[in-house]
Amino acid sequence: PLPVGAALRRPTRPAIVRWGDHVVRVGGDAPVVVQSMTNTDTADAIATAVQVKELAQAGSELVRITVNTPEAAREVPAIREQLDRMNISVPLVGDFHYNGHKLLAQFPECAQALSKYRINPGNMGGGKKRDDNFAQMIEVACRYDKPVRIGVNWGSLDHELMARMMDENGKRAQPWTAQAVMRDALVVSAISNAQRAEELGLSPNAIVLSCKVSHVQDLITVYQDLSARCDYPLHLGLTEAGMGSKGIVASTAALSVLLQQGIGDTIRISLTPEPGGDRRREVQVAQEILQSMGLRAFTPMVVACPGCGRTSSTVFQELANSIQGYLRDQMPVWKNRYPGVESMNVAVMGCVVNGPGESRHADIGISLPGTGEVPSAPVYVDGERTVTLKGDHIAQEFQAIVEQYVQR
Numbered sequence: 001p002l003p004v005g006a007a008l009r010r011p012t013r014p015a016i017v018r019w020g021d022h023v024v025r026v027g028g029d030a031p032v033v034v035q036s037m038t039n040t041d042t043a044d045a046i047a048t049a050v051q052v053k054e055l056a057q058a059g060s061e062l063v064r065i066t067v068n069t070p071e072a073a074r075e076v077p078a079i080r081e082q083l084d085r086m087n088i089s090v091p092l093v094g095d096f097h098y099n100g101h102k103l104l105a106q107f108p109e110c111a112q113a114l115s116k117y118r119i120n121p122g123n124m125g126g127g128k129k130r131d132d133n134f135a136q137m138i139e140v141a142c143r144y145d146k147p148v149r150i151g152v153n154w155g156s157l158d159h160e161l162m163a164r165m166m167d168e169n170g171k172r173a174q175p176w177t178a179q180a181v182m183r184d185a186l187v188v189s190a191i192s193n194a195q196r197a198e199e200l201g202l203s204p205n206a207i208v209l210s211c212k213v214s215h216v217q218d219l220i221t222v223y224q225d226l227s228a229r230c231d232y233p234l235h236l237g238l239t240e241a242g243m244g245s246k247g248i249v250a251s252t253a254a255l256s257v258l259l260q261q262g263i264g265d266t267i268r269i270s271l272t273p274e275p276g277g278d279r280r281r282e283v284q285v286a287q288e289i290l291q292s293m294g295l296r297a298f299t300p301m302v303v304a305c306p307g308c309g310r311t312s313s314t315v316f317q318e319l320a321n322s323i324q325g326y327l328r329d330q331m332p333v334w335k336n337r338y339p340g341v342e343s344m345n346v347a348v349m350g351c352v353v354n355g356p357g358e359s360r361h362a363d364i365g366i367s368l369p370g371t372g373e374v375p376s377a378p379v380y381v382d383g384e385r386t387v388t389l390k391g392d393h394i395a396q397e398f399q400a401i402v403e404q405y406v407q408r
């Protein structure tokens with residue numbers, strides 16, 4: 001089906017991010033790109049390569065790594081080499097703050113092995129020093145033909161710009177709130193640095209912008225403004241979104257509003273991992289946001305009812321979970337073998353009230369028996385009731401039917 005939001009995508013000029021023959025387009029009419037970031041020490045090349053591989057296999061189309069020290073910069077080519085050896089072609093984005101100009105100049109192999117540089121103009125010193133450092137990084141990007149993301153952040157906003165804008169605000173007949181000036185300063189910082197990068201020779205098709213803040217309403221306002229004032233592709237993300245459901249809900253709330261307005265060409269969901277948590281969670285959440293909105297499809301979706309007093313057992317919840325896990329696990333193989341499988345819908349329902357109806361709407365559905373119903377589970381395929389499952393092996397039998405459907 002035509003993605004609902006597709007017609008609304010705001011036109012941007014695409015930026016090309018590549019590693020070898022592998023090309024990721026950000027912006028233009030390209031699908032919204034999912035990206036993520038490692039949390040390993042980049043100086044530990046093996047651990048970082050392993051995590052990049054996991055994120056890429058989970059569906060991250062770009063992976064950002066911290067490049068903060070000479071030890072980290074020295075290992076970037078080794079990380080790239082490890083990934084190439086494992087046939088992982090995902091482009092690597094280097095995240096630079098404070099010393100990026102020095103690291104890129106000192107380690108040309110690192111500059112080459114990265115596919116894109118993230119530059120934070122608020123973390124490059126002040127005055128002429130800041131201008132020189134920025135120019136040095138852009139010069140390296142031009143030399144190696146790499147795109148950059150000019151990533152402005154609420155927590156590291158250019159102090160001089162902010163002070164100047166607060167000063168100008170004081171002269172207004174009706175001064176804005178400090179919060180409004182800060183939001184404006186973020187947008188001005190991103191756009192003015194992008195224009196400077198172009199003046200320094202960087203192609204306008206090699207620039208992506210982001211203005212990250214940590215509050216939902218601020219993020220929406222900032223990106224609406226940024227989007228109205230330029231046509232660079234935009235990287236969306238709520239920074240420091242938080243842990244667990246808070247981070248997921250806040251990111252989803254902010255990004256959904258913007259994506260629905262056609263704003264956003266690539267997204268990252270910044271979640272604080274639980275101790276021992278899986279970094280791939282942020283990729284999964286990003287994919288689920290895009291798929292729930294009908295903008296992209298990654299994995300067959302399982303529709304499951306929440307259960308209620310009519311639910312006779314937890315079988316259907318277990319079945320819904322196991323089917324979702326099974327579908328997700330199969331995708332690395334299925335997506336190459338069965339094109340379009342990611343758009344499939346599966347329904348797992350707990351009783352006769354909504355079970356048959358929802359199951360008919362899905363490609364495959366099963367309606368388990370609720371309290372007081374005959375203990376049997378009718379299965380629907382392409383809207384038709386095909387078979388009724390009974391007994392202790394309903395989960396395995398239903399899984400087999402799903403697999404046969406996919407193969408067929």
Ligand code: SF4
Binds near residue numbers: 309352353354
């Ligand atoms: Fe309850 Fe049945 Fe609705 Fe599921 S389908 S929530 S079990 S009424």
